[in-house]
Amino acid sequence: MGKVLENEAFGLAAKDNSGVLSPFRFSRRETGEKDVRFKVLFCGICHSDLHMVKNEWGVTTYPLVPGHEIVGVVTEVGTKVTKFKAGDKVGVGCLVGSCGSCDSCTEGLENYCPKSIQTYGFKYYDDTITYGGYSDHMVCDEGFIIRIPDNLPLDAAAPLLCAGITVYSPLKYHGLDKPGMHIGVVGLGGLGHVGVKFAKAMGTKVTVISTSESKRDEAINRLGADAFLVSRDPKQIKDAMGTMDGIIDTVSATHSLLPLLGLLKHKGKLVMVGAPEKPLELPVMPLIVERKMVMGSMIGGIKETQEMMDMAGKQNITADIELISADYVNTAMERLQKADVRYRFVIDVANTLKPNPNL
Amino acid sequence: MAKSPETEHPNKVFGWAARDKSGLLSPFHFSRRDNGENDVTVKILYCGVCHTDLHTIKNDWGYSFYPVVPGHEIVGIATKVGKNVTKFKEGDRVGVGVITGSCQSCESCDQDLENYCPEMAFTYNAIGSDGTKNYGGYSENIVVDQRFVLRFPEGLPSDSGAPLLCAGITVYSPMKYYNMTEAGKHLGVAGLGGLGHVAVKIGKAFGLKVTVISSSPDKEDEAINRLGADSFLVTTDPRKMKAAIGTMDFIIDTVSAVHALYPLLGLLKVNGKLITLGLPDKPLELPIFPLVLGRKMVGGSDVGGMKETQEMLDFCAKHNITADIELIKMDEINSAMERLAKSDVRYRFVIDVANSLSPP
Numbered sequence: 001m002g003k004v005l006e007n008e009a010f011g012l013a014a015k016d017n018s019g020v021l022s023p024f025r026f027s028r029r030e031t032g033e034k035d036v037r038f039k040v041l042f043c044g045i046c047h048s049d050l051h052m053v054k055n056e057w058g059v060t061t062y063p064l065v066p067g068h069e070i071v072g073v074v075t076e077v078g079t080k081v082t083k084f085k086a087g088d089k090v091g092v093g094c095l096v097g098s099c100g101s102c103d104s105c106t107e108g109l110e111n112y113c114p115k116s117i118q119t120y121g122f123k124y125y126d127d128t129i130t131y132g133g134y135s136d137h138m139v140c141d142e143g144f145i146i147r148i149p150d151n152l153p154l155d156a157a158a159p160l161l162c163a164g165i166t167v168y169s170p171l172k173y174h175g176l177d178k179p180g181m182h183i184g185v186v187g188l189g190g191l192g193h194v195g196v197k198f199a200k201a202m203g204t205k206v207t208v209i210s211t212s213e214s215k216r217d218e219a220i221n222r223l224g225a226d227a228f229l230v231s232r233d234p235k236q237i238k239d240a241m242g243t244m245d246g247i248i249d250t251v252s253a254t255h256s257l258l259p260l261l262g263l264l265k266h267k268g269k270l271v272m273v274g275a276p277e278k279p280l281e282l283p284v285m286p287l288i289v290e291r292k293m294v295m296g297s298m299i300g301g302i303k304e305t306q307e308m309m310d311m312a313g314k315q316n317i318t319a320d321i322e323l324i325s326a327d328y329v330n331t332a333m334e335r336l337q338k339a340d341v342r343y344r345f346v347i348d349v350a351n352t353l354k355p356n357p358n359l
Numbered sequence: 360m361a362k363s364p365e366t367e368h369p370n371k372v373f374g375w376a377a378r379d380k381s382g383l384l385s386p387f388h389f390s391r392r393d394n395g396e397n398d399v400t401v402k403i404l405y406c407g408v409c410h411t412d413l414h415t416i417k418n419d420w421g422y423s424f425y426p427v428v429p430g431h432e433i434v435g436i437a438t439k440v441g442k443n444v445t446k447f448k449e450g451d452r453v454g455v456g457v458i459t460g461s462c463q464s465c466e467s468c469d470q471d472l473e474n475y476c477p478e479m480a481f482t483y484n485a486i487g488s489d490g491t492k493n494y495g496g497y498s499e500n501i502v503v504d505q506r507f508v509l510r511f512p513e514g515l516p517s518d519s520g521a522p523l524l525c526a527g528i529t530v531y532s533p534m535k536y537y538n539m540t541e542a543g544k545h546l547g548v549a550g551l552g553g554l555g556h557v558a559v560k561i562g563k564a565f566g567l568k569v570t571v572i573s574s575s576p577d578k579e580d581e582a583i584n585r586l587g588a589d590s591f592l593v594t595t596d597p598r599k600m601k602a603a604i605g606t607m608d609f610i611i612d613t614v615s616a617v618h619a620l621y622p623l624l625g626l627l628k629v630n631g632k633l634i635t636l637g638l639p640d641k642p643l644e645l646p647i648f649p650l651v652l653g654r655k656m657v658g659g660s661d662v663g664g665m666k667e668t669q670e671m672l673d674f675c676a677k678h679n680i681t682a683d684i685e686l687i688k689m690d691e692i693n694s695a696m697e698r699l700a701k702s703d704v705r706y707r708f709v710i711d712v713a714n715s716l717s718p719p
Binding site: 109 | 645646
C-alpha cells in the first residue's frame, strides 16, 4: 500500500548514531505539477548535518540523508511551475515545505511556521521522509527553490543557502545593516566567516571576536574584518567596551555572555544564531541599566533567502570552501567536529558521488 | 573636620534612615541645601515604599552608603521655587521620582533619557552634583532641580498616585519603547506585586489583553476581579502552562527573585518579547534554543526619563490609574519592610509623611 515512488535516487546516509555515512539507494517522488527536479552538483556540509547524523538533538530517524546547502541544474519542472525551467541554476536550503497560511507563512517567514518541513529527516505531505542533498538529485516544491545568480561559482555559493541566510536575516531584521554601524561577529567558522562578508558588504565596520589569536590574520587580511579581538583577553575586551551596535554570536558551545553584552553600546543587540544546548548565564543588569537585548534568529524565509542570494550575486559574496569528494565525507565530518576547516566543506556531488555497484 | 549630616547644609531636616545593613530605620536629623535658582523645595506629603528601598537599606546590592534615607516615590507641595524655575510655582502639587540629577548634556540627556545618562544620580544613596550625599523621601522635604520635578496632574490622588513615580514609569517606559501598546495584542505580566499590578492596569488602558502569570493561585480573584486582568495563569499548573504556549506577544517580567525563563519564553509567540524588570542578585539561566527557534527576544528597562515620566502620569490621570496602596505611619515602616520582604502587601505601602513624620 502507499504511493509507489518510481524515481531512483542514490546518496549517502547515516544509518545509526555513529553518524558514519555510507552509500544508500532510495526513491524520490515523481515531479508533481508544482515541483522542480534538479541534478545536484554540490552540497555544503553544515554543522547541523553533523549534529543530526549523530542524533545529538534526539530527533533523528535513520536512515538519514543530510544536506541542506544544495545547488544544481534543473532537469524537469511540473506543469504549473512558472519561475524555473530546465537548465536553470538553482538551490535548496533548509526548508522544503510549510503550511502556507499561518501568520509566519503569510509574512514570508516559512522558517517560523510551526508546520515547516525541513529538507531532510522530516515527514513530507505524502508521508515519505525527506532526504537531503548528499544525493544525486532533488525534487522540491517551486516555492522553496532559490535561483542562483549566474556570476556566482556554484560550489562556493552552496553554503549561503544555510550559513548565508542565517547571518543575513538578523542583520536586516534587527536593523544592523546600516553603513557606519559597528558589528561584532563572535566565532569564525562557517557562519562567522560569511557573517563578516555580509556585514562588510552592508557597509558596516566589523570586529571579529574569537577565543583564538591564531585567526587574526585571516580575519583581517583575507576576510576583510576591520578589527579582531580575543575574548579571553580582558584588556582587549575592556578597550572595546560599549562600541558595538550589534553582535552576531555564531558560537554553539557554552560561553559567557557578560563580556559580549559589555561590548555593546546602549540599546545594543546581541543576536544568537548558534544554539548552545545548555542555557547560558544571563546577567540582567546590562539589559536593565543599558537597555541591551538578547535575541535569537533561525535561517530565514524563502523571499529573504532569495534576496540574500541576489545580494551575494551583486557583491560577489561566496563562502570560503574546501571542495571534497563524496568518499571523503566521513573524514570531513571528523575534521568538522574539531572545527578543522576554513570554513565550509562542500561535496562535489556530481563528479564524485557514484551509486554503489554492490547495492 | 568632616561635616556631619546635620551640619553639611544650611537647612535642618528630619527623616528616618537606616544606619547599617540590619536595615532598621529610625529617626535621623540631617540637612538640605538652600533652594538654588533652578531648584524646587517640596514639602513631602506622601512617599511610596519601593522594593528597591528594602534592597538598599539591607545593602543587598553592595553599594549602600549609610546612613541611607530611602524613598523615591514622593508627592508633595512646592513651597519654594528658584528664580529660573518656569514650570512650577509655590503651591503646586508635584512629584519626585527615582532620579534627581544627570549631566544634562550627553546624548541620553538630549533625548530626555536622563535615566540612561552615565552621570545619572539617584534620589537617595547617591552623590549629587554638589558632591554631597542625596537623601530621599522618608523625610519632611526635599530640594530638587526643576528638571527632575514632575507636575502631579489634577485628579490623580497624591497617596495612591505616589507609587507611579517608580512602579508606574518602570512598566510604562518599556511598554512604549518595545512597542507593546497595540490594542488587541496579548500581554503577560509575570509577578503580581508593586510593579505587576500597575502593569496590569496600564496594559488594560492600552487596550491589551492581559494575562497575569503567577506562582500564587490565591491571587487569581484579585487579578481578574479587582485589577481587571483577562486571565490568570498559575506557573505550577503544567496543563494550563502547556495550553498557553505560544499565545503571548509580550511579557513584562517583574519577578526579582531568581526564576526560570524557559517556561516564560515558551508562552511567547514567534517574535515575542520578554522584558525583565526585576533585579535578581544572581544571573538568570537563559535557554538559547527558544530564542533561536522563535526569533524571540529578552530585554530590560530601567525606570524612565523625565519627559516620559510626565507622560505616564498624565496617561494615568486620564485613565484613572492609581496604585493599590496600604497607607502607613512613619513609625510603622520597620514592620512594613518585614512584610514587604514576604510580599505581604496589596500592593504598595505608602507613608503618610505629612501626618506622621514628627521629630521626637
